[in-house]
Amino acid sequence: MGVIAKIALFALGISFFIFVTFFGRLPALRRTPIAWLHRLIWVHLPNGAVSLDERLTGRRVTSSCTRFFNYMMYDRHPTVLIFFLILLVGGEYFYLPTAWPQLTPLVKTTGTISILLPYLFLYLSAFSDPGTITPQNHAHEMARYPYDFSLFHPGAECATCHLLKPARSKHCSVCKRCVARADHHCIFINNCVGARNHHWFILLLLSTAVLTLYGGVLGVRLMTAEMRRRFPHWEMLPWRANGGAGMDVTDWLVVWSWGMQDGGKGTGAGVAMGAVTLLALMTSPLVWGLLGYHMWLVYCGTTTNEAMKWSDWQVEMDEGFAFRRRLDGGRTKDVKVEPAWTRWPVEAEQVLVRTEDGKPPAEGGNLPGFGEWQAVWRLRDVENLYDLGLWDNFKDVFVPGFMFRDPYVPLPEGRLRRKRKRRARKIYLA
Ligand SMILES: [Zn+2]
Ligand SMILES: [Zn+2]
Known part of the structure; x- marks a missing residue:
């Protein structure tokens, strides 16, 4: 196997592993091979290793591994952040010496911007406060969103x-x-993604996605230009080579491998540019996928954390343990556990509860809300209070603070009604 093939296989393996790790728990991929692989990698394989170790060393290996794993997973340390930086810096170090002299001034300018932006957004998302909740800002943070009585209930400490x-x-x-509007803890930035740095995180994904695609496409163009000079009958599509007569796929691949190794003037630097181009093209779909997923969550007015909670609710609903009833949106609140007003323009009008026995909650309890309890079978039948529609959801993420309003000015009736239509089912592509 050639060097290029080894690098390709390595990059493909890493990308696939990251893909399974990130996407394996998504509700949309439940009952697919991706979810199955996720369980294999994160549940069955570790369990198998533990029982093997039990028999061989009496768990000595596992306990030291567990300590290391816990440190890697549950302590703050910049290992993955450094790995990410090395990929960025190393990629540019190997790519630029060959590519740079061949670029036009326009590409040099746009390329420089694409190279610098990921560093800027990495710095901003890693070193800015994600929205830490402190005794000093607690009252302010309590007034950010109302409780929805479905995922979040007042009184939890x-x-x-x-x-x-x-x-x-x-x-x-x-x-x-505690982090305000917590999305997830991201090991790539060694920081939480929350209300105050969510926009930087999304811009980091966008700039990295653009950089990998730009670098990859540019690298291919530089290599193929060289390949056409050396083999004029070669074409990007094998059946168009030789003036339309076509080209043997083996020969076509031989020209490619020449391009990746000698396209950069047959020097070591040329091989390095080819390898980085390949790595960029193979990781690009992963970054675009992550960006797409996060944009989708914003569109749905939800977070990674809440999508998991909705997924749990879907299970309760499937099993018939979920019930809801109405809640008075204008009720008097218990200000000991709930803010009297919030900056969010709508209030909860439903209560969602689970019961142990599949029967509605008994009357006379102290559960909030009024009227009959109804069984809920589908997410489309419940509201997502935090979804105000595409435009307002984006404003809430990208212009933090836009939702500020005077607590004493009642909302226009129409605005409240318009905001009522959003349903939790969007999260599931339903
Ligand atoms: Zn806490
Ligand atoms: Zn965190």
Whole structure:
């Protein structure tokens, strides 16, 4: 196997592994081979290794591995961030010496911008505060979103921070703090993604996606230009080679491998540019996929954390344990556990509960809401309070603070009604 093929296989393997790790738990991919592979890698293989170790060494290997794994997974450390930086810097170090002299001034300008932006957004998302909830900003953070009485209920206190959990917040076990509108803890930026850095994170994904695609396409163009000079009968599509007569696929591949190795003037630097081009083209779909997933979540008015919770609710609904009833949107709130008003323009009008026995909750309990309990079978029948529609959802992520409003000015009736139509089912492509 040639060097190029080895690099290609390695990059493909890494990309696929990251893909399975990131996407294997997505509700949309449940009952697909991706979810099955995710369970194999993250559940069955570790369990198998543990039982083997039990028999061989009495769990000595596992316990030291567990300590290392826990450190890697549940402590803040910049290992993956450094790996990401090495990929970026190393890729540019090997790519640019061959590519740069061949570029036009326009490509040099746009290329420089594409190279610099990921560093800028990496810095901003890694070193900015994701929205840490402190005693000082607690009242402010409580007023960010109302409780939806489905995913987030008033009165829950964080056992570590000893503060009431604001709606949409989550305690991060890695950062050891509560984070406002927590999306997820991202090991690539060694930071949480939350209300205050979500936009930087999405811009980091976008700039990295553009950089890998730009670098990959440009690298291919430089190589194929050289290949055409050396083999004038060669074409990008094998059946168009030799003036339309076609070309043997083996010969076509031989020209490619010449291009990747000697296209860069047959020097070591040329091989390096070819390898980086290949790596960029193969990782690009993964980055675009992650970007697409995060844009989709914003479109749905939800977060990674909440999508998981909705997925759990779908299971409860499938099994017939989910019930809902109406909630008075204008009710008087218990200000000990709930803010009197929030900056969000709508209020919850439903209560969602699960029961142990599949029967509606007994009357006379102290559950919020009024009227009959109804069984809920589908996500399309419940509201997602945090989905205001595409435009407002984007504003909430990219212009933090736009939702500020005077608590004493009631909302126009029409606005409230328009905002009522959004349903949780969007999350599931339903
Ligand atoms: Zn906490
Ligand atoms: Zn975190």
